[in-house]
Amino acid sequence: MQTKRLTIYDIAKATNVSYASVSRAISGRPGISQKTREYILETCEKLGYTANITARTLAGGQSKLIGFVVSGMDNPFMGELSSQAEIYAREKGYNLILCNSMAQNKHETELVSILINRKVDGVIIVPVNSNSYTALEKYLSQIPIVFIGDNLPEKTYTHVSVDNYLGAFIGTEYLVSLGHSSILYFGNRPQSFTHRNRSAGYIAACKKHKLQPAIIDNMSSTSSIENGYMLAKKNFSADMPYTAVFAATDTMAIGAIQAADEKKIRIPCDLSVLGFDNISISRLSRINLTTIEQPLDKLVISAIDLILQLVHDSEPERENIIIQPNLIIRGTCAIPQK
Amino acid sequence: MQTKRLTIYDIAKATNVSYASVSRAISGRPGISQKTREYILETCEKLGYTANITARTLAGGQSKLIGFVVSGMDNPFMGELSSQAEIYAREKGYNLILCNSMAQNKHETELVSILINRKVDGVIIVPVNSNSYTALEKYLSQIPIVFIGDNLPEKTYTHVSVDNYLGAFIGTEYLVSLGHSSILYFGNRPQSFTHRNRSAGYIAACKKHKLQPAIIDNMSSTSSIENGYMLAKKNFSADMPYTAVFAATDTMAIGAIQAADEKKIRIPCDLSVLGFDNISISRLSRINLTTIEQPLDKLVISAIDLILQLVHDSEPERENIIIQPNLIIRGTCAIPQK
């Protein structure tokens, strides 16, 4: 039973007004009296009419579609992020097209192009690395883009991020407060602005406390647990000169813990480990990772709010939003044993 | 610089053919000579024309959009599933609209309705529970739907799933082969067909080996780690009459392990724990969960292939696909200590 779908025209007939008035009523645009608008909307409700989004989009209206491009799913943080975004976007009447750039700038660019072709109203993107910004610059005039991740130092893109610098600073100071004086920063991805800001925060805190910074870079394109494990396996040893490791991400921390376990380095007795992100795995009692939290809900709400402002106003109140990170104390950091 | 986008009309002018011929050429439909088709396609390529999907959809074509409805993101399995699906769908020229039903039938129904309104070509859905099938029945005539999860016993919906019955059977037999004779099945959700088939497999294996089945149900709507932990906390004790626990999902197993740790029940010495799913967390060395794997890639590929068959043929070769589960032996199961 394929019932013919109701159109704006059916509503016009039923209410004895014109075609256009119905359009005005349902799209919430002005140029119609409050009374007739209410009457029309009531009738829509009664007859079970819902607008055809495809037609609306083609005619120049909005698609109520947002593209959400993540750089990968190795990090469970991304899954939670996209799902939260979908739920919040839906509350606002939008749906999400999910895309995975698989940590490649090439795919990222292609995906944004596809999304524009699909007439999404805006795209939220977790950039692959610092190259993403310049690579996507050409699209900035075509569609609102909000970046989840840190901003370029020299230019201003609309973005929302946790204060990565501050987070790393707080984390380092926490380790110092426990008595650590030789802290390794582990898994820095020099290609990523987010990472650069984090390591800068670490270095600043070291300077403040007259400590010697030490950084091990992660030269692969993602911060997966696997990569953290490999990197730690290669670099960690029982006689390391460090009493604490500040990992660039929780996944790197968890990989490092795995390697430390294998090398019989006890955590936190022999080595304190601090993460960054607070992914759901870190809560597990067997991991119990002390970490710097990126408040997921705030990140998501800000990103969606920002993109919707851009979509509607085209002149948002704020160009970017910085969220305060929190220290989550669990069980992987302790006072160093001499 | 907002350059005017090329339309089918521009291509028609450039090639000196009609409007309609261009449409035939790009949509791959018959009624056009091979020669002119190639010429038109070349010109499209040269001029950088890409079809407007919105217009195509409105005019009755396909949207090249697939709805993907998951029941929640508590289980990291879902994140991996949706991302894999997106990547594979994209290879086939489709994009994914991600939706989270938040384990509620109400949302699930609403979401499918939204997706239909969006003119998606098909929807893949991880059903909330057994009610989902009947609740969504009314949409079956309107749009192809593929379920990821077990089928109703009495009716046939198009679905792909791992052989849950077999998986549970294999798992139980593995525990028996280690020497366990009192095995608890933990976290069964009676509302879910997937779960019902799993517990049935467990019961069948028990019968075969003349063991007494014992099942603890999970009456909440999701199989989160948190729910597994709570349930185990309430039900586990050092003097339990069981030497092994077969958890309905990895998440339930991990929650159970957490509770066991707290109660000083050692795994696997005091208690063997077996999971089902093989989520990424289970690989972590500190979890190292022995489990029955649901091959994610096969699940995804089958689901996408199936929905695309439905979209194109409307008469697929197979109504449903059953995938073989694998036993993944890690460290949480051992020979029982007397």
Place this chain on the structure above:
DNA sequence: GTGAAAGCGCTAACAC
């Protein structure tokens, strides 16, 4: 095999 023309259901100018 090819072209002309009528929609798909809506938005947005423009009249009244």
Place this chain on the structure above:
DNA sequence: GTGTTAGCGCTTTCAC
């Protein structure tokens, strides 16, 4: 405030 009308870019009969 309300109605009329011309598209948005494509698919799909229907002639030729």
